Amino acid sequence: xxxxxxxxxxxxxxxxxxxxxxxxxxxxxxxxxxxxxxxxxxxxxxxxxxxxxxxxxxxxxxxxxxxxxxxxxxxxxxxxxxxxxxxxxxxxxxxxxxxxxxxxxxxxxxxxxx
Amino acid sequence: xxxxxxxxxxxxxxxxxxxxxxxxxxxxxxxxxxxxxxxxxxxxxxxxxxxxxxxxxxxxxxxxxxxxxxxxxxxxxxxxxxxxxxxxxxxxxxxxxxxxxxxxxxxxxxxxxx
Numbered sequence: 001x002x003x004x005x006x007x008x009x010x011x012x013x014x015x016x017x018x019x020x021x022x023x024x025x026x027x028x029x030x031x032x033x034x035x036x037x038x039x040x041x042x043x044x045x046x047x048x049x050x051x052x053x054x055x056x057x058x059x060x061x062x063x064x065x066x067x068x069x070x071x072x073x074x075x076x077x078x079x080x081x082x083x084x085x086x087x088x089x090x091x092x093x094x095x096x097x098x099x100x101x102x103x104x105x106x107x108x109x110x111x112x113x114x
Numbered sequence: 115x116x117x118x119x120x121x122x123x124x125x126x127x128x129x130x131x132x133x134x135x136x137x138x139x140x141x142x143x144x145x146x147x148x149x150x151x152x153x154x155x156x157x158x159x160x161x162x163x164x165x166x167x168x169x170x171x172x173x174x175x176x177x178x179x180x181x182x183x184x185x186x187x188x189x190x191x192x193x194x195x196x197x198x199x200x201x202x203x204x205x206x207x208x209x210x211x212x213x214x215x216x217x218x219x220x221x222x223x224x225x226x227x228x
Contacts, residue, residue, distance in 0.1 A: 004158070031213040041153075041202060043218035055213050091158070099210045100147035100166050105158040 003027065004106035006092050007074075011111045013082045021109040022074040025094030031055070032075050033103060034067060037089040049075065050097060082113040116141045118205050120219035127195045128227050135190040135222045137205030145210040148181055148188045151218075153202040162203070163190065166210070195226045 005024040013019045025032045034046040047057040049069040057067075064083075069075035079086055089110050093103035117140045127133045137150075147166040151159040165172045165181045165188065172179055177192045188205060205219040 033215060035216075041221050043204070043206075043216075045215040045217075048213065048215055050213050056215055095213070097212045099212055100164070100208070101212070102149060102161045102164055103216060105160065107156075107158045 004092055004094055004104055006090075006106035006109050008109060009107065011109055013111065013113050015083060015113055016081050017113075018078060018080060019082045019086070019111055019113070020076060020078040021090055021111070022076050023092030023094075023106060024074045025092070026104050028096065029094035029104070030097050031095045031101075032069050033093040033095070034077050035091045035093065037091055037108070039088070043091075046077070079111075082111075084113050087111055087113045116143070116207060116209075116217040118207055118217055118219035120203075120205055120222050122222045123220070124223045124225065126225045126227060129197055130194050133192050133195045133199075133224065133226075135203050135205075135224065137188045137190065137219060139186050139188070139205075139207055141207060141209070143209035146207050147210065148179075149206045149208075149216070150177070150179060150188075150190050151204040151206060153204065153221075155201070159204065195224075197226050197228060200224055200226045 003026040007022050033048040036044045047067045048055045067077045089108040091108045093105045095101040095103045119138045150163040152162045153159040168183045179190045181188050202221050204221045206216040208216050
């Protein structure tokens with residue numbers, strides 16, 4: 001079973017409010033990913049880190065989302081001003097930095113924006 | 115960019131009968147890894163199978179898949195479906211670059227009937 005920890009499991013926010021979720025990657029995994037799984041169960045990659053540095057991110061992430069993976073603290077993903085379309089399951093995954101390494105997912109934070 | 119196609123949104127099969135879930139892909143990368151992830155209700159996605167070798171069969175938990183680069187496919191099969199196999203199944207690919215994101219297909223919901 002995956003050892004990626006995500007908190008909170010459920011988050012309810014009003015439109016325009018900030019939403020923040022956290023992830024503790026599996027021990028020894030330097031690479032952390034955030035994905036959004038929408039109501040149609042489709043995955044969208046948001047951002048990934050190696051240690052504290054951003055490896056890749058999509059445009060949406062740059063504009064309203066912020067994320068960080070500080071040393072010795074949980075990683076976090078924050079939506080600055082939540083919109084109804086942000087309602088989704090936010091999945092954090094971690095992996096070793098190896099070629100073809102599989103990603104291990106946490107249970108997700110389900111965000112509902114009212 | 116990369117893309118993964120899963121043509122069936124829902125596959126229904128009777129317990130004990132064979133099942134096949136289709137996965138095809140497009141990528142510009144020469145070296146790639148493929149995964150089948152399974153997601154049970156309200157649980158995190160987890161790796162079911164993984165492959166990066168052309169024409170080599172990989173097996174796990176009764177499921178098997180073979181990467182065929184000639185046809186850009188990585189179909190998932192099982193000879194005898196079990197009730198416990200009912201879940202969402204995702205095909206995903208990533209290039210060999212370390213720490214790179216996964217590109218997921220849209221998923222296939224497998225329902226095994228008694």
